[in-house]
Amino acid sequence: MQSAADERLEEIVSRVRHTVSVELARRLARDQIPIDRRFAELIGTDHGPTRSEVATRTCELLGLPKPTRDATVALVVELVLVAHGWYDNNHAPSDSTEVGHSIVSAAQHRLSAEDFQAALGDLELEDDVQLWSVAAGLVKQMGLRIS
Numbered sequence: 714m715q716s717a718a719d720e721r722l723e724e725i726v727s728r729v730r731h732t733v734s735v736e737l738a739r740r741l742a743r744d745q746i747p748i749d750r751r752f753a754e755l756i757g758t759d760h761g762p763t764r765s766e767v768a769t770r771t772c773e774l775l776g777l778p779k780p781t782r783d784a785t786v787a788l789v790v791e792l793v794l795v796a797h798g799w800y801d802n803n804h805a806p807s808d809s810t811e812v813g814h815s816i817v818s819a820a821q822h823r824l825s826a827e828d829f830q831a832a833l834g835d836l837e838l839e840d841d842v843q844l845w846s847v848a849a850g851l852v853k854q855m856g857l858r859i860s
Contacts, residue, residue, distance in 0.1 A: 746790060749797050755855060764790050774854055775847055777836050784828035785835040791820035792848055799852050807859045812852050813845025820848075 745761040753760050756770035768780045768789040780786045795816045799805045806812050838844050
């Protein structure tokens with residue numbers, strides 16, 4: 714049986730691993746996005762799709778309009794990269810509100826406030842709270858259990 718300190722250390726290592734993997738993916742992602750093979754299968758693409766393809770196919774999966782703005786593509790790609798952390802993180806939150814808020818908060822900071830609002834409009838969402846539900850839905854579509 715693990716001690717509380719061991720469990721906490723495992724949680725910290727898991728968070729660091731996720732942060733590093735997202736940052737590496739961001740830095741490697743010029744035109745092609747290095748996505749997990751499980752996610753590639755989910756959206757019906759190969760392992761190195763373009764940014765536009767990831768955004769378009771993810772929006773199709775989630776029942777959202779096709780992105781027409783660069784800011785929308787950027788936002789959806791960020792949501793995907795951050796959501797990847799739920800695949801292998803046993804310590805990731807499982808409450809849908811917390812999941813959605815966590816993913817959107819991490820993705821939102823990569824865009825200006827103006828671009829974020831434009832992306833929400835392009836996705837026909839009223840506010841970031843609606844996007845939380847979309848992000849939680851993405852994690853559910855990935856086959857992970859959240860409540």
